Amino acid sequence: MLFKLLFLLLALAPASIYALEDTVFNDDVLGLIVFKAGLQDPMGKLVTWNEDDQTPCNWIGVKCDPKTNRVSELVLDGFSLCGHIDRGLLRLQFLQKLSLANNNFTGTVNSALSHLANLQVIDLSGNSLSGTIPQQLFLQSGSVRLVSFAKNKLTGNIPQSLTTCFSLELLNFSSNHLSGKLPSGLWYLRGLQSLDVSHNLLQGHIPPGIQNLYDLRFLSLHKNRFSGKLPEDIGGCLLLKSIDFSENILSGALPHSMQMLTSCTYLNLRGNSLTGELPPWIGELKNLETLDLSSNNFSGRVPSSIGNLQLLKSFNVSMNYLTGSLPESMANCNSLFSIDASHNHLSGNLPSWMFRGAMPSVPLSSQRLGENLSSPASLGSLQVLDLSSNVFCGHIPSNVGELGNLQLLNISRNHLVGCIPGSIGELKSAYALDFSVNQLNGSIPAEIGGAILLEELRLEQNFLAGEIPVQIHKCSLLSSLILSHNNLTGPIPAALANLSNLENVDLCFNRLSGSLPKDLINLSHLLSFNISHNHLEGELPVGGFFNTISPFSISHNPSLCGAAVNTSCPSLHPKPIVLNPNSSDTNGNSPSHNHPHQIILTISSIIAIAAASFILLGVVAVTILNIHARSSHSRSAALVLSAGEDFSCSPKTNPEYGNFVMFSGDAEFVVGAQTLLNKDAELGRGGFGVVFKTVLRDGCLVAIKKLTVTSLIKSREDFESEVKKLGQIRHHNLVALEGYYWTASMQLLIYEYLPSGSLYKHIHDRTGGNCLSWRQRFKIVLGMAKGLAYLHHNGIIHYNLKSTNVLIGSSGKPKVGDYGLARLLPMLDRCILSSKIQSALGYMAPEFACKTVTITDKCDVYGFGILALEVVTGKRPVEYMEDDVIVLCDMVRAALDEGMVEQCVDERLRSNFRIEEAIPVMKLGLICASQVPSNRPDMNEVVNILELIQSPSEADEELE
Template identity: 45%
Template sequence: MVHTEMRRMGIMRFLQLVICLLLSMAVFHGCMGNDDASIQLNDDVLGLIVFKSDIKDPSSYLDSWNEDDNSPCSWRFIQCNPVNGRVSEVSLDGLGLSGKIGKGLQKLQYLKVLSLSHNKFSGTISTDLGLIGSLERLNLSHNSLSGRIPSSFDTMNSIRFLDLSGNSLSGSIPDDLFQTRSSLRHLSLASNSLEGQLPSTLARCSYLNTLDLSKNHFSGNLDFASGIWSMRRLRTLDLSHNAFSGTVPEGVIALHNLKQLLLQGNGFSGPMPLDIGLCPHLNTIDLSYNLFTGPLPDSLQRLNSLSFISLSNNMFTGDFPLWIGNISNLAYLDFSSNSLTGSLPSSIGNLKALKYLSLSNNRLTGNIPTSLAYCFQLSTIHLRDNGFNGSIPAGLFDLGLEEIDFSNNGLTGSIPRGSSRLFESLQDLDLSRNSLQGNIPAEMGLFANMRYLNLSWNNLQSRIPPELGLFQNLTVLDLRNNTLYGAVPGDICESGSLAILQLDGNSLTGSIPDEIGNCSSLYLLSLSHNNLSSSIPKSISKLSKLKILKLEFNELSGEIPQELGMLENLLAVNISYNQLIGRLPLGGIFPSLDQSALQENLGICSPLLKGPCKMNVPKPLVLDPDAYNSQMGGHRQRNESSNLTRFHHHMFLSVSAIVAISAAILIVSGVIIISLLNVSARRRLAFVETAMESMCSSSSRSGSLPTGKLILFDSKISPDGICNPEVLINKAAEIGGGVFGTVYKVPLGAQGRIVAIKKLVTSNIIQYPDDFDREVRVLGKARHPNLISLEGYYWTSQSKLLVTAYAPNGNLQTKLHERVGSVPPLSWSNRFKIILGTAKGLAHLHHSFRPPIIHYNIKPSNILLDENYNPKISDFGLARLLMKLEKHVISNRFQSAVGYVAPELACQSLRVNEKCDIYGFGVLILELVTGRRPVEYGEDNVVILSDHVRVLLEKGNVLDCVDLSMGDYPEDEVLPVLKLALVCTSQIPSSRPSMAEVVQILQVIKTPVPQRMEIF
């Protein structure tokens, strides 16, 4: 028994020991588990603290992030998963943070949302972000991030929302980025500098709802192979403002859920897909600024949800659609700048929700339908540059319109009076260049918010309503070329906001009111071609912002107030054909006025004028009595017939006039004879070229030469083949070369027609014949007297040639910097002709094409000269033919065009635009005026021409830099031209004028004959 009891107690003790051991182990493991959790929580704290260490936080938003805390879940802008206590969301949007997105975040292994948008983060995107496999939403938009999209992003398999827009990312999209992206719902890479073609793997994002790639440099054709048009769940597709090309294929119906289609600002061509109307949910379509052609598809009328459609700046043709009234929800309609014909249907009045209507710059005719007044929500209506006739529907002036532009049509009748609703809403009214008659309604003075009023070039017959001075916000008042009579109202500038006042070309009488000095904001005052009398008021000297003053062809008398010389901003003055006398003001622009701005007055004292100097004293000193009497006789005749004196200043024909008329007759006869000879010559050339094409086609068919295609734009026969291009070039003389290739002078055909052929570099050239053909034809449409015309091209996979007109006088580089001793230097008249002509050519490229054609390489070697030294710009738009535009152009231009490159191009992430051309043009002006190169290297220093001239201008001796080899020059032209050049070479792109403004300024500097002068 004792043994048994002892055995039992031993077993009990053993069991107790075992239980204690198990409990101890459990406690031990429990403690170990708590340590693991603590370690994991500390990973989140550590990761966020490391991330914070690279951030600048000026507003101390992240002060609550304390490294001594055991958990970050109580920190601001942090959210944690309630189950495991780990960080699931970091949202720091719009806190003004800067610095780098550095390491540390990869430790947040349970992070689902990372949003850092609208801050100032810079540098590259860390590849460590790709290590956060749990990430579902990543938003880094609107920062200053640069570099490429990390290839490590292809490991984020759970990502649903990715937004990298509004940065400076560059390069192409990684090919594998969309390899396993079936979860992706939203993708935005907009407003970066990404380039190249879209990866084919993008089509694997089958659940994508939003795709925004706008405002980049993407290129390539988007056919069905790209996969874009098969993404059936897409609701928003934004590819706008890129360089995509090709046609939009039939089959858009596959995008059944699409709501927004935004393709504006690309190079898409061909017709609009006929089945576009089979996408029933579409509410927004923007295809503007492309190359679409053909009529509008009838299927559009089936889009009952459509509220916004813009097809502007394309080449659509055909009649304006009669079914437009069927799209009842339409609020925004813009078909401007196409070639639509026909008339507006009355059904347009069914668009009750319409707010914006722009049909400008088409070929529409007929009356403006009265039913348009049924569009009660309408606020903007633009119908300018069409062929509308009839009267303006009075009902339109009962709507709450804000902008009305009916300019440059054939409208007749009177201006409707308007309603109280219009008085409160209307801001811009442009009825210019029509045939409107009657009075200017006095009710116009009730337009409380009017900013712009243009009634010029009509047949209005009335006084200027004094109520126009009541406008509180009016900045532009243009009443030119009507039949207005009476006096200029004294309170015309009562509001003080007027910047442009143009009343020229009317029959206004009386004096210029002294109250004109109240126009404190005025920078253009034009009162020319009226019957204004009395003296020029001194109060004009109060207009400190005034830049242009036109008073020519009036009856103004007396002396010019000396106070006008204090107007420092005045750039142009014309006071010719008046009865003014006395000295010119000593200051400002007056000492530099030329003869055309002063001629035909009673006695202005100027060495430029041959007539007498008549002072306002009892006994005037007359140096040439005969000249004085002749002048007085001329003015008596002018007073007797004031209407005739506007256009005929002498009642007899002088000997010089007879000589001029005889010369004109000879010139006209010569032009007619030469034109007839040209017609005959063109026929012979067409025969020769056809024979050559036939010969080359047979050679190509024999198999001995590579097949090619010569396209001559001015030929009625489109050849199918041509001989080996080396045959042509071997006969030619090399005359130049540059970034884009080598240029040869070539006799074409048996008649020896001389053309220039540029053999393009083959690297980076567009590889597909159709794309090359399309781009070259766009350049071929750029016809202007100051552009070298593109006549055709030749294509093979090995050679690409451009055929252009030949300029016999070489290029400006040779005439300016490489002149041999026997060749005379360029005169100032020729230099100014080159400056103005080059400006006109560039203005045509910038303002007549959408998107604008940018030259990229303005320099003297690209300015060719014809036999009369008229400039012809060459090489324009050739960068359009390059597949990788930025890399090629920027890397080569810095090497080949030192001194001409705009400073902002040192940052390769910036897109080249028109301002870069304007900078190069400014340098070109400086070269022509100074005769020096843009950069000159001395033994101890480097002279930058623009900086050198700017320093001389600040010292007041800028004329010391003028090229003396050109002989005599007018200082009053050279000085403002130099100032213009310095404005064009401003370091800040936005401070440079547009080319249209440059042309306008140059025309003001070189004041033409008064009868032809019209600055604005």
Template identity: 35%
Template structure:
């Protein structure tokens, strides 16, 4: 009677249910009732059918017509695990990955007695793993990865008798890895990576897994050494124990694992020499021992293996590179950067193998560059930074049309660069600075149509800069300082609309500015110091609103300083040692700018010791003038002291003032701290948050600044005070040293007894989040959104790759991207930023999660490891916001976030259903899809699959340049490009 009650309730709840539907269909209808189906995936589960065999996701036995498989992956279903599935007597497969199954996993799942395959990956499961799972007698595959399961792996798992695949990666399992897993002798694949297990050793019992082929234990807090019992794992093809705390020498037992194809040992503390015996591993294709403490030489026998990838980055290897490495027939990627290797590169390197990537940067190599590196015509990346290579660039490299990235900086190379080398069509980064190259820049450079960065600084190049450089439409940076270049700046340079940096200082250039410089709207840095340039400074420079570095010193410029320069927000201005005359613009006629104008005999102004005094006069007149100055200075001093004391007493009496205990400025300022304090009233508040208020302050000179006042008070406990101090210090130390057009400028800061003040440049259009999701969202058409994405990416790329040491923001979100008057984007709010110390060998672990809901990378939530890949994930969410117009967390998503909603919608409904309907995207749809594709790469669940920010910038630039880049599709739906990021942190990128 009890078993009939659920069926009776089912009939009562479904009055229209046809009596023809069989028993299994009735059970599945009950499953449907228990799940939320916002996408209508189960809409064809029709109660008028005889059987469910034609329903979506249902497979039946061809003979008995019984349900054998329920496959509803990527369906967007939500609710508890549907235990009614376990009433299907012939059910062998349950596949529900990438849904929102959101409860604890009930013990009743063990009643699915005929299951052989259970996949619940990428859901929202919480709580412990049921101990009863081994009661399913025929289960061969169990995948519970990427959920929020906690606690231990049950000891009962040792009772599995047929299990071949166990995947528990990326959960919150925080117990120990039980030794009883070694009892599952049928296991072929064991994946436990990226769980916050308590520190423990690898169980020797794992050596009993005689059938094991794949073992993935990365990021499991493992300590100690690899057990000697692993020598018995004769079928093992993949051994990954990276990102742990394993120590000791690399054990020789690995040479008994003759089936190994991939060996990942990076980010540990392995020490000692590389052992002998590599010739036994004839199947090995990839070996990565980066970020360890290895010493000694690379064994010849290792180099004779047909490796696909060999990586010893960030180790301490010493010695030369054996000639035998050149004989590796399948070697396509050789990375040995950041070691202590010396000697010469093998002369035949690349001759007998399809070499694609060679990175031996930051070593002690010498000799010439081998001529056969591109013998097979597939070399893409050549990085030899910071060695002692000498001689010429081989002529054969000028014919290597496959090259994309070339960095030969900081060597002893000399001679002329082969003419064809300048014209390689796919090179986007050409860095040959800090060598002794001579000769001219070839006009064949017009063939380098993909070039973004050209750095030839600190060489001995001479002659004219060719006019053909103006045809490089993708050029972003041109650095040619410290050479012997002559002639005029080519007029065609104004055609380079993407150009952000021009540094041609310390050359012998002459002539006037080329007309049309106002077209360089993206120009951030202009450095022409110490040349022989003449004529007037063009007034058009004042229209380059993103320019923040202007150095024209040491030339022969004449005439007046354009008043239009006051339109710029400059971090550096240097017009010294020219022939300028007239009046200094009022904004710069201050003592703090004096050094910017010295050495101009005809320049007049009120700055002391700047302008020469003319006319005769007697000595007593000078004495009288000097005496008057001293008297006036004394009066001013006394008045100032009296005024200060009065102001101080007034502040103390009213308790409304603030005593300045510390004042630090990071730029030349035209205002004082007292002027800032006078403007801090509630009428000027433009924002408020958990950390304090933000005020809009209009100064006496008309300049507008934003002042962040951090909360103070004496009622906080010591922990709160420490956190507040840490946030203040983090923001000050981080922003105080940054100079970039896409990072918000910190003018100065005040550290007082009652509060702390940070004074920033004012962003009139507020934050991206407020504008995008507020009533003014219509102001953000697609071109503006795309520019915002590129600006923000360049800012983050600067933090990750150009700061030393690198900086991880840790709270990238749309509300921390501010917009100037032209909707240019700047990264802001560095209160939780982390400067990653160069001495750190692995990502630092933090004591608490920093970030904002909806933006936090999945691995960050359970490992708390500071890593630039976390910023990249958050930036991917920002891209999804720009494309969809939706917030990262929205009630419409239910328990999902924007990432899950986009991925589900793309799979089920296609790309048109996720694009912001407010966009007129008919014209820009291809570019919008490209940006969406980049965003999907950034939110990849595994950090290693996310591109570096430098790569993101490159992809965005390519999308903006309208290259032949197509959106990849699979089964008619959008899918991200396959991408493998080779920019490992610490690499000489």
């Protein structure tokens, strides 16, 4: 009872009382028991903490000073504790180290901790603390040496009171949501050795005076919003070993004083807007092990002084504007482990020194090195070789198999010719081989089976011929097999069914024949299996993945049958009776060779011939009658059109007016309603027709598209079949097709009516005074992506994506409309398509203009990319000025190169948008609008990327 009373008094007592000496109970025991009482301890880590003990010195996580027998350290890192940091700790007046890292503490940082006058270490990192860092916390903390609040949810500014902690040696506020500017007073904490404020929302210029931190060893301002130039006086920090200014908005050239940082081993300036040439003095930083200058605007040549960095392990200058070649002197960098010089303008011969070392990673993607691939000399230790997206030509070296330790070989998207050498089977350590998008010919070598650790094989878009080698089943770890767009022939090997790890298979656009192996249903990890545009035949496997396979993945194989292609397979019948007088007799004697004209007819053939003759006579008669009927019908239809086309009739009242079908229940047009040709009812016009608003007899408003492609439309049967398929498409981000109306002279499509209008109106109509918020815009981009992903999953390409074809629902939800209309045309002729969607200027993928490039769902991805940029910027894809034409895609790309992409965001949003979402969305839009279709992601990937970009709080809000 006495303990409980003291417990209550302790919880209510002011902080000043805690310093009093307790003669009955040990203050430390009491304080820790009170602290424990406010916690949840799911792992039972604090079970040894017993209130009956006279001292806590033997408790787990507790350390006492042997002289005073008082608690000097409390270290409970990684105990999975939950709850608040209780005031009970304030009784630990001799506490020097408080470390509660990597738990689940919540609430705010308790400012009363400042009353622990002896505290030198405060580590509350890796929790879920929120709120601001209190100013009072550091007003009486003159002895504190280490402060870490990393990996929490703290907000607000860095407190100015920190600048009075002159004993501070380490400060870590990384991975929070801190904002505001960096206090300039931090540069006067002369004992500071480590400063980490990375992964926050700090902004403004980096204040001058950093040279005062002559003991500074570690500096990280990574991933904030710092702007301006790098500190000119940073060279005064002579002991700096690690510098990270990456992923900010810094500009200008490298400060000359940096050449004094000869102790530096790690320098990362990635993802800024730094300019100028790489200075020769960079070779004086002789202790550098990592140099990352990627994703900036550096130009000029790589200086030969780089060769002085003999300790250099990682060299990354990718995504700049560097020219020339990599200097021969780099051969002196004996410790090199990784070189990435991709996405530059490097030229000349492939540096010969690369083949004299054993460097485990040499990605040189997207360079402009126009020389042939030469045979490697001594790359025996190479693990990763990426030469993709260049203009390499010539043959793949025949001795490529000598790279025995190679794990990834990517030479895709070049101009390589010739055969794939059989020596690739000697790549026993390779897990990924990518030779796609080249001009390779010959066959896939059977030796491929020797690459037993292979997980991914990509050979698409070449001129490979021959059969798929059965030896591929030896690659038992294979999960991705992409061989599309080649000239492969023969059957799909049955051995493929033994590759139990297969997830993605793409064999489309080849000349494969034969039937599909039935055992493919045993591939339990399959996610996609595309065999479209081949000559495969027979029944599709039944079971497993193939029960839900997309029709798009098996299309254009005329002889395939099964439920997935809506074609029943022919039944097996016994052999026909042979009616041949010259056939063998019952004794098996052969027919005489004296009868050259043999007659072999089955009973079924005789019946079929007779039936066909009868049917032919009937067809002739019916055709004559139909010609007369159609002539009368056309005259009748012409009369109806001239009278204003009143659609008050339905099949029930007057069948002459055509077939009116609603997919959900019956409905009719209202008698006497304004006709569709009334301009007052017109909602808009597009490449495929005019849209009107009307009302059905049940009072339901609908939007009706009167198709203007009557001369090109399919037959009634094909039209109705395609429309019914479109009517089955249901998704909350797609405009629902509710029905259709058919006559020989006119076709109507009936859609749900959305009164809020098109995305074009919401973005570009500035007369209403309303402006879409950033949250609304992001949801529109994400919703469009989800709708398109659903279409592509069901094998439907939109072909005509633009902001006028995206409608906004009453709740602000986007709905993509006008999808699949190209399926109503008799053939997907790109000239017809281009003429029908010519109003989509700026949205059309470049492959429409290239007759040799297949039009795929990637043309929708291009249109989506332009739409995403339109939503963020508020600008049209192409805008005509007085003296200039502005192409939106080019404008955003140029702004990104200049580090001014923020200025592209719609000015009406001003500062009311999330920069951490807006910039990635614009970058994603540019990637989707790539000129090369294979470089564009698919829409499922786009949805996943957008969901990653979306702020967690907003994503949670959508789930509620």
